[in-house]
Amino acid sequence: MYKKAIVMGSSFSGLCAARILNEFFEEVWILEKDALDASSRRGVPQYLHSHVLLARGFSGLNALFPELEHELLERGALKTDIGTYARWYQWGGWKRNFPMGIGALSCSRALLETALREQVLALPGVHLLTGHKVTGLVSQGDSKTGITVNGVHVQTPNGEKTLEAEMVMDCSGRGSHAPKWLTDLGYSAPRASEIPARVGYVTCKYNTPVPDPLEQQALIISPAAPREQRAGLVLPIENHQWSVTVAGWCSDHPEPTHEDLIKFAQSLPVPDLYQLLVKAEPVGEPVRHLIPSSIRRHYEKLRAFPKGFLVMGDALCSFNPTYGQGITVAVLQAEHLQECLSESQGELKDLWRWFFKRIQPAIQTAWSMVELEDSRFFPEHPLSPAKKFLQRYLTRVHRAATQDHEVSRAFYQVLNMKEPPQALFHPRVLWRVLLFYKQVGQTAPVYQRSSRL
DSSP states (O other): EEEEEEEEOOSHHHHHHHHHHHTTEEEEEESSSSOOSOOOTTTTTTTSSSOBBHOOOOHHHHHHHHTHHHHHHHHHHHHEEEEEEEEEEEEEEEEOEEEEEEEEEOOHHHHHHHHHHHHTTTTTEEEEEEEEEEEEEEEEEEEETEEEEEEEEEEETTTEEEEEOOOEEEOOTOOOOHHHHHHHOOOOOOEEEEEEEEEEEEEEEEEEOOSSSTTTOEEEEOOOTOOOEEEEEEETTTTTEEEEEEEEEEEEOSSSSHHHHHHHHHHHHSHHHHEEEHSEEEEEEEEEEEEEEEEEEGGGGGGGOOTTTTEEEGGGGGOGGGOOHHHHHHHHHHHHHHHHHHHHHOOOHHHHHHHHHHHHHHHHHHHHHHHHTTTTTOOSSSHHHHHHHHHHHHHHHHTTTOOOOHOOOHHHHHHTTOEEEEEEESSSHHHHHHHHHHHHHHSSSOOOOOOOO
């Protein structure tokens, strides 16, 4: 085992990284710049908003933390099936619902993160320091012979200090300073890709009425871009509450007030969310979060990188959170970190090269899904002819999923990252999509504006 590792940030990626590093290091120190409580997270502005845990992320967390699911259920989380979890309206129709035998979990981010943090801190040798902000890397050597990162400079409530470690993981989120730190050490900063979003969303909790009109299902109303830009979401969470979020692309979002939230819900293409909110009792005040774009930093393209340093989570790739991929991608990165450390056989020199290469398929899958959907709102965003074809085909998949069980099944599995996107082109799916269009016609309306309530 190595002696000591430092993880910057205690969000999902940081906690998952700490869980893996605990297998290989005698001590793992998590440095968090904020105070931690269940009411807010200053460094995680989306903390109080609705979060969807995709099925692949759920199964991955269960593998890393065998007691986590039981703990969450004990605290009020709801377990369901991904095929029956949501009443989902998209592209003019309600997607087919049926049991698929793949588990899903519904709860607030606060509950999930708190329970996960408790599981990590219960591991021997794992420690958490709050109020510790990393201000720079400690290193030795030079860019010609190779630089080794062996610690961090930290601003603490009692002043500045230096902490030594054999491995430093940057899980500090979207605002990561790693690119600047690399250039300070004489390395190149990674090239960044960006997908515009200009998404704003407002969230508020509501007491679940009795009887529950959704019957513990989620409600999702997605826009048919580009003619529609607004979305709505209701998630059943612990304490017999709903987490309700309304969102809009292209800076089309409401103010964080109850009146604006209800008025925004009334503008959605189906009345279901509005019908729920006019009778529901709010808990607390609405909160708002703005996301200008998705950002991906291409560390895998670098030719040189310091030993003993890695970047993970949103610090590596930050997705538009409306698609719910961030937690799952963080779990997949942790799994690859475990593989890379197991195969390193005590040598950390080229760990960065293996790690950044292996995580690319997971990142690319999620990134492509975001790009194909968000670029519908921004025609100026460049797409290759192949991607434009995929975008048109996905529109057909969305519409066919309102009528065909097999297409709906494939869609849910790909969306939840249980299957690769290629599954949507399997012959049994492809011919059903084509048959649907042959029957209804490409331009025939399939809008079903009646309520599901």
